[in-house]
Amino acid sequence: MEKIFQKLSLSSASLVLVILIGIFITLFSAAKPAIEEFGLHFLVDPTWNKEVPVEGTADTINTALNNADEDIIEDEDDMILDEDEESQTKTLYGGLVPIVGTILSTLIALSFALPIAMGIAVFLAEIASKNISKFVGMAIELLAAIPSIIFGMWGLYYFAPIISDAFGGYQVSLLTAGLVLGIMILPFMAAITRDSMNTTPDVLKESAYALGATKFEVVKDIIFPYSKVGIIGSIILALGRALGETMAVAFLIGAVYSLPEKITDPTISIPVAMAVNFGEASGLGESALFYLGLILFVMSFIIISVAKFYFLKKVKL
């Protein structure tokens, strides 16, 4: 029995690793054509889906086009280029815009949600009476259960007009997407932070009060230091969700391949680029999307492990 139990738990633990490695391999092999074509330049190239003549044949193309030029094409065959047929142009893909969009929207979401989540958690753990705490706590957990498509539609129909009235600019923008993303990750941070705050031993708090500390001082000097690990854990979890959120952001970010100049400009994120283009993508375009997916995978991996190993270690010491 003991042995079976041990093996079962071992295999379920290793399954996670196998799945992770499997995902990485699939992504990598699907992205390989794009990686070979664009290399690391992909990371800093802001163009997406741009057709350019293949080097050296530019002249022949131009003459071919000029010869075939009539104002209205009667023979449709001239116009439709099948994907199977060889084309003399190649399409360029670069990932800079979605990468920047992902990072910026996540940063906006975090900086909006973090203070509010902390406020909620302190309120629930320390200030509110038990009944209110229970009620609000439940509401927070329900918020976490709302499907992201609902956040997307709600954001598009009701939230976006308010944002553009208040801040100007377009209704769908980095800001709108970031704020709705913030609302979506808020419950994770608040609930986990509250739970870890609740683990602060009462002895510590009571001794502080006995020494004449105010509530603010207790929260600041006892509860926060004690529950730091849990708080950072909650931020990491929320970060993971914000980086990969697709549906809600797809409706709200504007899906435009240009770098935002202002916070109210539309742009695009990696998950959105993948979701909206995947249906009609083929060939190198599809591979470029997988490349984006690989970048997101590696990016979240790096961010989360840095947070985990660096910050958590620092806090524990």
Add this chain to the structure above:
Amino acid sequence: MTKVIKLALVASVLAGGLSANDVLKGSGASFPYSVYQKWTKAYYKATGIKVDYISKGSSKGIKDAKARQVDFAGTDKPLSPKVLKQNNLYQFPGVVGAITMGYNIPGVSNLKLSRSAIVAISEGKIKYWDNKLITAANAGLKLPHEKVTFVHRADGSGTTFNYTYFLSKVSKEWRHTYGAKKSLNWPGNQHIGGNKNTGVASLIKQTPYSVGYIDYADAQKNGIVMASVENRAGHYIKPELKAFQIAAAKANLDPKKDFYSIIADPKGAYSYPIVAATFILVPAEKQETNKKVTAFFDWSYKNGQEIAKSLGFVPLPDALTDKIRKYWEEKGIR
């Protein structure tokens, strides 16, 4: 007892397998999805035969047809006879739809857009609504000095392909610079992308001084005001079923070329210009299933007209469906 259970299991698996074979499987283009979906339902009610069409997008439809993963596939982009032959496929049109220019200018409800204005808007070259290219066609209409926001599809779609195809036919410059594509990196900096038709519809509705391309059915459903569009003959045509029908009748779909043609910008004084046919692909070697597929479309051409109309699509004109039936007979799939 266990034997009985086993038998029952085997029987149910067999029955399940058999009934699964009865389902005609299709996948592909999302543009005609609403029509196909209602047709399949009505067809099931009338005949008891199940047809299952999944909206995956034209590219995936073509892929599925080439890989023989479905009984028929839908695509908004027709394949050339050469490619059809290479892959041993047959092709015929399914239904005709129209794309409209929806807009939102407070107080303006009878906007006319010339061909050059539509191209310039799509290229991001028109910054304000009182631009000469727009006002020239709208004498008597007071257009405000407000920024134009162009709304387009963010996701790859047949709608975008057909719209950019129309632009390519109208403008040489567009054809050379951008061409006809399912998804495009739109030029200019006054545009935003909406996810699917729902997204485009709500963005047009919510963004004052915006204009965007959207299929007729969704524009109508969402109460979006649609512009009259200049056709090849220079007339401004209101987007209406009648005008689409006239356009569809003028379309040059030739069975000898496996109907390989895009019908945008047809001739005729009263044709609405931005129309699009969507196509069906069937694997040539599967004669028996093809007969079932063509029976379904035959039924739909005859009985699905009202359904198509109610969804903002145009049933194929009789002259064309006759051609299609002949094509089926020639290929031996009817």
